Each structure stands twice: as structure tokens, then as C-alpha cells.
Amino acid sequence: MAIKRLKKITLYGPDHDKSRILKQLQSLGCLHLIPLTDKAVDVPVQPAEASEAKVWLERSPKQRRQIRNFRDTFRGQQETARVDDIVHKILDNKSKFREQSDIRDKLQERIREVRPWGEFAFPALSDLNGQRLWFYVMPNGELPALRESLKESELPWELIHQSQKDSYVIVVSDGEPDEVLLPAPRSHVGKIPLSRLEEMLDEAEDAIEDLLSERESLTRWNYLLDQVLAARMDSADLQQATTGTIDEDSFFLVQGWVPVSDQANVEAFTAAQGVAVIFEDPTVDDHPPTLLDKPAGTGGGSDALGFFQTPNYRAWDPGNVVFYSFSLFFAMIMSDAMYSLVFGLIIFLCRSKLKQSEAGHRLMNLAYFMSAAGIAWGVFVGSYFGVAPDSTDLLGRLAFIDLNDYNGMMKLSVIIGVSHLVIANVMKAVVNRGSSYALAPLGWAGLMAGGTTIWLGMTGTLPKAFETTIGPGLMIAGALLVFLFSSSREVKSFKDLFLRMLDGLKAVYNITGAFGDVLSYMRLFALGLSGASLAMTFNSLAMDVLHSSPVTGVLFAGIILLLGHMLNFALCIMSGVVHGMRLNVIEFVNWGLSDEGYPFKTFSKRED
Incomplete structure (x- = not known):
């Protein structure tokens, strides 16, 4: 991997043909434009509503067959209006789903509070001679004190329900009893009966199911929204490029950066469009963007580092080193062959989603290499879910590193x-x-x-x-x-x-x-040892439970092993990623890179 060499390019063309040339330049898709004016352009970088609608549809677990011939049927203002209607319908679906989800959550909480009191309905105040019912939940240990205090106050009360922990008491009074008399705050159970609350919960669940079905039906517009977003962003980029040119007399001037590997394509383009062009090498005063060469195999190192920092154009690309060092650090922190194998299997199961983009494909290859390095290191330290093989076995003879x-x-x-x-x-x-x-x-x-x-x-x-x-x-x-x-x-x-x-x-x-x-870097040893020790501890606890009760011990030992190793696996993954990347981003980059750069942004079309 390396940083691609760039050349500064200056294009001159006739002003009357400016719009067409810029559109063709956008279709060519190999330039990073340099704005030559300070004109402010009020264009959205990304249409918020359409983007929000698209994300909402993508979260649907089931996707419908995509509609792709929309543009052939509706054009111009009619098409724009139809797209906006679809976006508003999707956002309305999302808003109603959140509203019904909130109602469901509140009803579930209310039912949990009311259920111990059973089914009840409040009589009219006239039937109780103006008396009201007041509900209290208190620890069982406070019940004797309550009996004495209410006996002195001569307020009628009744113990409705009692669990192993709490007592549920109703007090009858025309006003809320004094807090001094009762050792617990009043419970606000509301006036709606339990049966009606359960009916309302069913209605909310039905409404949520209908909204989810509607969302699934709306997923057929996913491709369309993607194209609409791309078209609007292309239009925004084109408008920014148009305002970023210098217009003099009957000519316009465009400037940008182009990779040396694409210089021949640009020369062919300018010859075909009748545009004058000048190529220049970057000078000391220039600050070119950084365009990284990311091969599919090891390009994941640059992608991982790119989350935190982009190297300067005149520096070097540490992505290749990060690819191998990050994998090694991850392996040392995991320090278990089976944990690393499980990590690789998870990546394999998620491969279809990761392959949807080039960056995801490169990160997938990085994760596979991390898994392979972790398996190899786990074999070398002799740890398989915290179990060490016998020294006489083949796996035992391969273990030559003692944590x-x-x-x-x-x-x-x-x-x-x-x-x-x-x-x-x-x-x-x-x-x-x-x-x-x-x-x-x-x-x-x-x-x-x-x-x-x-x-x-x-x-x-x-x-x-x-x-x-x-x-x-x-x-x-x-x-x-x-x-x-x-x-x-x-x-x-x-x-x-x-x-x-x-x-x-x-x-x-x-x-x-x-x-x-x-x-x-001592954290590599410390975290690896702690993960291995925790795995061995869970194994030891499970064996103790198994030996203490041969019948039920099998079940509880299995639960301890499953939950314990799941927790330890999650901690090892978190530690491996966070601390492995920390050593690369902070220590390594601090000594290897002096200046930070900015990424190469290609002026290109996103729409199909």
C-alpha cells in the first residue's frame, strides 16, 4: 500500500459550455476539485428526510422486490412530487411506530404495577360516601408497624396480596393518609382495570404489527430512494463545482487534483471535449489531499486507521504495518484458539453484509486475518476455551509459549x-x-x-x-x-x-x-493473561458445581460455561479491538506520522 501520487490540473473551457463540461467531468470521476472562489453555496450535503427514510427501510428484516422502472414512468415535477409523497409516507410510518412502541412500553410497565392488585374497578364516590382507596406497597417487615399506626388512626385497611418480599395494602380514607402513618410512598395504579390495560396492550401490539407490515411493503422503494439520494447529492456537488470556478470574459477555469495513473484518461477527455489543460507537479506551498492505494487483501489496515487519522500526502501510508501489527496485538490479547475461531465464524456468517461495499470487503479480510493470527497464537499458548491440552498430545507439543x-x-x-x-x-x-x-x-x-x-x-x-x-x-x-x-x-x-x-x-x-x-505495550501481556485466567476460572467454577451435584450440576455447570465464556469472549473482543487499535493510533502513529492530511474526495456521480 502507498499514497498515490497526484498532479494539479487546470482546465480552461468556453463559458457557454461550462455546465455540459462539468457534468462530463463528474461522469469521468477522477478529480478532487479545488474551490477557486469563496462563494457560499446553500445546498444540502445529504437530504435529511430521504436519508432518514432510507435508513428506516434498511432496518426491516424482510425486503420486498425492488421497483426499478420508476423513472421510466414518472418524469419531471410529477416524479419529484411522487418521491416526496413516498418519503413522507415512510417517515409517517416510522413516527407512528415509535408512538405505538412508547404506548406499548408504558402499558407493559403499568400492567406490571397493577397485576399484583388483581382485577378491580373503582366505584362512584357517592357509593363510598366520599371515601377513596389508597394503594401502598411496602416490605413485609414493615407490616406490624403499619398495623399499629393504622389502628391508632382508626382508618380501615386491607391486605390484598403478599409476596415473599412485599405486602400490598389498600387504605380507605377521604383524603390521602399522612406520610407519618405509612412507611412507604403511595402507588399510583390508576383507575383503568387490569383487563382493560391488557386489551389496550393487545391493540398496541396489533398496531405495531400492522406498521411493521407496512414498512416491509414500503421496502420496495429502497432502490428508488437510493437513486434519489444519489441524484440530489450529485446535483449538490455539481452546484458546488459550478460556483467554485473562475469565470473571466468568455472562459471558465477549473482546478483540481488527479492521480498520475488517471492522467491519460483526463488528456483523452480534454481532447474530446475541446478543453485546454495544464498538468503540474505539487509545489512546496501546495497541500494535496491523500489518496490511498488500498488493495483488497491488506487494505483493511488503512481503513481501520482511517477511522482516526488520514496521513499527510507527503508522509507514508502505515496501513500495511497496521494490518499485521493490529492482527498480532488482537491475537495476543485474545490468547485463545477457540475464541479466535468463533470470531472468524461470526465474520463468516456476516460476510454477505460486509461484501456490500469495497471498504467492508477489505475490513472482512482484515477480520479473517485477525482470526487466523488469533488461532495460531492460541495454539502456541495452548488455550482452547481456557483448557490446556495434555503435553503428550500433538496440540500440547505445539504449545511452546507459557503465559x-x-x-x-x-x-x-x-x-x-x-x-x-x-x-x-x-x-x-x-x-x-x-x-x-x-x-x-x-x-x-x-x-x-x-x-x-x-x-x-x-x-x-x-x-x-x-x-x-x-x-x-x-x-x-x-x-x-x-x-x-x-x-x-x-x-x-x-x-x-x-x-x-x-x-x-x-x-x-x-x-x-x-x-x-x-x-x-505491556498491556498485550496483561490483557491476554487476564482473559485466559478468567476462562480458566469459569471452567473451574463449572467443574465444582458439576462435582457437587451430579444431576442438577450438569445444567448449572452448562449455564456457567455458556454465560461465562460469552462474557469473557465479549470482553476479549472489546479489549483486542480497543487496545490493539490504541497502540497503533496513539503510540505508533505518534512516532511515525508528523502531520495529518485530508482525504481525496472524488468529484463523481453516485447515481446509476
Whole structure:
């Protein structure tokens, strides 16, 4: 993967043919336009109502056969009016569904409150001589105190229902009894009988079913709405492009960026349209957009990183490194072959939805690779739903990594972290190879590698020479490079020299940040160990329950295993994604990329 090289393009054409040429340019679909004027264009980026209607229909679990010949039947104003009617009908369906859902939820809550009181209907006040019924729910332990207080007040009352926890009491009084007499707040059960509430709930459920059926019927317009959205957004883009040109006399000027690979297509287009064109390489003052080359196999790394940051045009694309490092970090955090296999099966079951877009297809390939890496790592650590195979079995012989070897896992995590950050610094040096500033990231790579080799030499992992000679030499050389070349300040006087030295000292002081970033990779070992330990704990609990009761223990042991491993699996997935991406986005990108860019936005048609 790489960042595609771009050229600045300037087109000149006759003003009377401006609209047609811009439409053809939009159909060509390979330019990122540069606005040449500051004119404000009041056009919606995305029609909100049509978009909301489309999302509502897409949520329907069942889809009808799509209507595709709408434009052949209705045209012009008649078509626009018909589309707006359909959008309003869909939104009305959504609004009524939410309204009925709220009614259903309130009725369900009310029925839960009223059910313990049973079926009742309030008599007229005249029949009770102006007396009213007051309902209370209180803990069973408060019932003796209630008896005494109501006995003193001479208010009639009745215990209607009693559960293991609460007592349901009705007090008769012309006004609400004093709060001092009753140890619980009054229950507002309402005047509607339980049977009528249940009838109203059935009516709400029927209305919801009818609305869902209506929504399913409306899904036949899904393709149409997609095309309407695309057409309106194309129109908005075209209007923005029209106002972003410079018009002089009888000519107009359009400027933009085009990939070098599409230069021949643009030249053929301009020749066919009779438009003059000039191609220029980006200058130092230009800030081109970033267009990433994303192959189907490993392009998911750039897509995952693109959620957080777009690299600068003059930087490098870390997506390839992120693809492999993110997969490795995910595998280390999962640390279980079966968990990773289940993750892969979930992605396989969702493959049809992921394949609907190119980005989804690339992310699917990334997820498959993450699953494969997790299975391999799980085999190496010997964990299958938290169960370790016997050392005499084939799977047991394949397990050569011990998660309980704290020193070994700590060394492995640090080595992986340092290697990750060294790659970032080396690539940063390659990008800036034409400048002396490139020596500063090389210095940081030397500092990190040197410090790590000293530590490994001290622990006996590497020969003693790394502790006494090689490691200190790398650190000294790296510190000098960081001190001398981190600043880009020109030295024209003694003051400039003094300030540059201060810049160098400030840069060297960042070694504390480098130390903290390296230690951040310890989370790989900690999270992997915690997930494996939690899986083993659930297994142990299930076995204890099974041994305590051979009959019912089977059921409860199965429930513990199912719920426990589901919880642990969800936590491992969350940790693997969040912390794996964090190490790439914060630590790795912080050392490998200096400036953020903005994405290449193609001026192209969305409508079929």
C-alpha cells in the first residue's frame, strides 16, 4: 500500500459550455476539485428526510422486490412530487411506530404495577360516601408497624396480596393518609382495570404489527430512494463545482487534483471535449489531499486507521504495518484458539453484509486475518476455551509459549513494542530522507533499540556485550542525533545556536515519553493473561458445581460455561479491538506520522 501520487490540473473551457463540461467531468470521476472562489453555496450535503427514510427501510428484516422502472414512468415535477409523497409516507410510518412502541412500553410497565392488585374497578364516590382507596406497597417487615399506626388512626385497611418480599395494602380514607402513618410512598395504579390495560396492550401490539407490515411493503422503494439520494447529492456537488470556478470574459477555469495513473484518461477527455489543460507537479506551498492505494487483501489496515487519522500526502501510508501489527496485538490479547475461531465464524456468517461495499470487503479480510493470527497464537499458548491440552498430545507439543512465565512474556511484549516504534521512526526517516531532520527519528530508533538491548543484556537474554558496549553505544549515538537534528531552526547568530541547543535538549527530554510508550505495550501481556485466567476460572467454577451435584450440576455447570465464556469472549473482543487499535493510533502513529492530511474526495456521480 502507498499514497498515490497526484498532479494539479487546470482546465480552461468556453463559458457557454461550462455546465455540459462539468457534468462530463463528474461522469469521468477522477478529480478532487479545488474551490477557486469563496462563494457560499446553500445546498444540502445529504437530504435529511430521504436519508432518514432510507435508513428506516434498511432496518426491516424482510425486503420486498425492488421497483426499478420508476423513472421510466414518472418524469419531471410529477416524479419529484411522487418521491416526496413516498418519503413522507415512510417517515409517517416510522413516527407512528415509535408512538405505538412508547404506548406499548408504558402499558407493559403499568400492567406490571397493577397485576399484583388483581382485577378491580373503582366505584362512584357517592357509593363510598366520599371515601377513596389508597394503594401502598411496602416490605413485609414493615407490616406490624403499619398495623399499629393504622389502628391508632382508626382508618380501615386491607391486605390484598403478599409476596415473599412485599405486602400490598389498600387504605380507605377521604383524603390521602399522612406520610407519618405509612412507611412507604403511595402507588399510583390508576383507575383503568387490569383487563382493560391488557386489551389496550393487545391493540398496541396489533398496531405495531400492522406498521411493521407496512414498512416491509414500503421496502420496495429502497432502490428508488437510493437513486434519489444519489441524484440530489450529485446535483449538490455539481452546484458546488459550478460556483467554485473562475469565470473571466468568455472562459471558465477549473482546478483540481488527479492521480498520475488517471492522467491519460483526463488528456483523452480534454481532447474530446475541446478543453485546454495544464498538468503540474505539487509545489512546496501546495497541500494535496491523500489518496490511498488500498488493495483488497491488506487494505483493511488503512481503513481501520482511517477511522482516526488520514496521513499527510507527503508522509507514508502505515496501513500495511497496521494490518499485521493490529492482527498480532488482537491475537495476543485474545490468547485463545477457540475464541479466535468463533470470531472468524461470526465474520463468516456476516460476510454477505460486509461484501456490500469495497471498504467492508477489505475490513472482512482484515477480520479473517485477525482470526487466523488469533488461532495460531492460541495454539502456541495452548488455550482452547481456557483448557490446556495434555503435553503428550500433538496440540500440547505445539504449545511452546507459557503465559504464566511473567518475565518471558514481559520481554516479548517490550520487544514487540520497541520493534513497532522503531519501524515507525525508520519510516519517518525515509520520508524525510532529503533533509537533515531525517537523522532525528533514526536517533530515536537507536535510543529505543539501545535501551532495550541493555536491559536484555542485564537479564542474560543477550550476550554481556550488549549491556556494556553495543547498547550504550546505540543510546549515545541516538541521543546525539536527536539533540543535533530535532530542530529545524536555522543558525544565523549565536542566539540561534543557543535556541537550537535548547530545542535539542527539549527533544532529548522526551525520552521519558518514549519509555512510557514502550511500557504501554505491556498491556498485550496483561490483557491476554487476564482473559485466559478468567476462562480458566469459569471452567473451574463449572467443574465444582458439576462435582457437587451430579444431576442438577450438569445444567448449572452448562449455564456457567455458556454465560461465562460469552462474557469473557465479549470482553476479549472489546479489549483486542480497543487496545490493539490504541497502540497503533496513539503510540505508533505518534512516532511515525508528523502531520495529518485530508482525504481525496472524488468529484463523481453516485447515481446509476
